[in-house]
Amino acid sequence: MPSPIVEHPASRGAEPRLDGLAPAAMAHLQAAAHAIRDGAEDTARQALDAALALAPAHPELLRMLGILHARAQRHDEACAALQQAVAQWPDYALAHADLGNAQLAAGETAAAFASWQRACALAPRAPMPWFNLGRNLQLQGDTAAAIEALEQAHALAPDFLPALILLSDALVHAGRFDEAGTRYRAALALHPACGDAWRGLANIKTRPLPDADRERLATALRQPGLHATDRIAMGFALGKVCEDQGRYEQAFAALSQANAELRQLHPWNAGAFRAHAEAIAAASARLPPPANPQLGREVIFIVGLPRSGSTLFEQILAAHPEVEGASELPELEQVLGEESARRRQPLPQWIAAATADDWQRLGRRYLALTARWRRHKPRHTDKLPSNWLLAGVLGAMLPGARIVDARRDALEAGWSCYKQQFYRLPHFACTLTDIAAYIRDYERIMDAWQAAKPQRIRTQRYEALLADPEREIRALLAFCSLPFDSACLDYHHAKRSVRTASAAQVRQPLQRDTARASRYGALLDPLRFGLGLPTIG
CATH class of the missing domain: 3.40.50.300 (P-loop containing nucleotide triphosphate hydrolases)
Structure with missing residues (x-):
């Protein structure tokens, strides 16, 4: 990691990054931020255009424009706006962090990590750049480096649950189960109904959960106002602790309730899936020789x-x-999804039309995207x-x-x-x-x-x-x-x-x-x- 660099005042808080904005421009910026939060893209763009007319090329306005483009999946435009922002203020940590997010979405992985690392160097006492870096290192499978970054984020913000949970998950992935359990328990001390912490403890499958956990879960699940995702995760954890203790009917009841709630949130259509699977299989039956x-x-x-x-x-x-064991990779789905977008057809509809050269191109694209696993x-x-x-x-x-x-x-x-x-x-x-x-x-x-x-x-x-x-x-x-x-x-x-x-x-x-x-x-x-x-x- 690069040695710390003196911060620009804009990297330290909400007010300095607004330096140079007149009250009218700040009002437009605030309106744009609210509209982006609410998903009102047209309103946000109008407010930003009005603000930029008053303060052309202001880094904070350009950063917000980049975020707007990113939310709308316009990744190249997002990168361009955020690059303009960091060109104006090269040591604006927040803009570098947002640029990294946009670059990753645009498929520029190496550039994204350089931006996140730059943000950490510019604001070494700020937890969010470290969290952002650690989260993405973990997604890329670099667990050891992810643990280092997430430990920094947790040390700087001990009460920030997402960093603590991701750190615990990374420790599990590294096989450091005692440390992971301690961290998950620390998360529960902050938030006893933290579904992600209970999920993490339950997923250390070789370690039975104690009876005290069954009682804590049963008590927590009776509390009103629980978020659905927390309640579902706790239900699965309760199922595990009951099975660990030989309480099979109670385990089945807890798992059935959790699954019913999960299915209600996201229903599965078995008939539609069968039709989809059979369509792919039928279209794949007569493909050209490679x-x-x-x-x-x-x-x-x-x-x-x-x-x-x-x-x-x-x-x-x-x-x-x-x-090299690379685990569950998204690249195959990514490559086929890109081709579906290019052809403007779902996968089953274009499979039979693809030529041997098309398939070779797609295969090479997959190999290029996964090359890091063969270093x-x-x-x-x-x-x-x-x-x-x-x-x-x-x-x-x-x-x-x-x-x-x-x-x-x-x-x-x-x-x-x-x-x-x-x-x-x-x-x-x-x-x-x-x-x-x-x-x-x-x-x-x-x-x-x-x-x-x-x-x-x-x-x-x-x-x-x-x-x-x-x-x-x-x-x-x-x-x-x-x-x-x-x-x-x-x-x-x-x-x-x-x-x-x-x-x-x-x-x-x-x-x-x-x-x-x-x-x-x-x-x-x-x-x-x-x-x-x-x-x-």
Whole structure:
């Protein structure tokens, strides 16, 4: 990090940054700020135009104009306005921080981090630049650097909950569970109904929550006026603590209530999803032969149902000296989303029209965006479970890539999904019947792809790994064209950031007693029925 630089007065507070603005211009600026907050873009632009007419090129007005453009997704215009602001006041920390946000949205990642680091250097005693830097380092997967920045933000603003929660999350990802637990507890001391803190504690899955937590959660959930997101997160945490204590009916009741509230906020449409999945599969059935069959051989995709062992399989592969574990990457969706925007058509409508050259261009774009994961090792994993939807597309876009389909007993996996709070919403896991429908769709489509393309898609079964770890690990490595390495047998010793809900579980040896569904008896009959399994009740 650069050494601190003397601050411009504008970086220290609300008043100095308004220097040089006449009262009329300040009134327009305040009106613009309120309009941006309320989402009234036209009103905000009129107010800013009026202010700029009175004070052309004033940095604070340009900063606000950049924020307005950013809110409207006009990223290039946002960057231009904010660059003008920092050109006027080169040591305006707040403008550098906002410029970093705009640059990241415009795809200028390196420039964005340079701007955030500049903001931290200009205002080293201000918590927000450190928080902004740490949050984005964490999103980029640089957990160690994120922890350093977030520790700075927390030290400067001990009562700022977002920094404390993100710091706790980053510590979990780094495997520092005792420290993370302490930080989550500190957040609860500030705000006993902090859903994110309860969510974090519940996600350290190898550590049972004590009975005192069950009582605290039950008491907190009875309080009126709770924010829905806090109440939902606490409901999932209550489900975990009840299961930890063998209170299975209470656990099921708490999880059912939390899932019902989550589904009410973001309803899932199983029929619409099935139609979407089948449209993608049908459009992907007859794609042109790839121009370069080896394109993408650097990548190992791990797909499947969440909570089916995908993080475990990634941890095994990441223990290999040739593989970097990159976790759940957004770049594949980003590249296809960019192409959909360019064509002005949703993905299923343009898949069949894309040429071999189009797919090669998109594959190279993905490889360019993910190049940072191959700086130290030649290959990387991409473990976003929902990428199973794109198994056919990947055959044309990255034909050299390998796809590992993580499979676990459907009843156990489905129940595990029901217990987990997901943040990509709407989500299929809020009802047992929707879970069953999703599993049927996923297995039907992936079974067809695997039968058609066994050389690039492997069905890797969790239970088979438990039964004979060395045999399965050798077969997995061979499928990925990797030489056997004994480090993969001791995967739990691998030093890496694990940014999923399984962060604690994959840092211990294989556990053979992970089945839980049988303890809930007939309560899971809707899931059994949907999966075509015998019911109990």
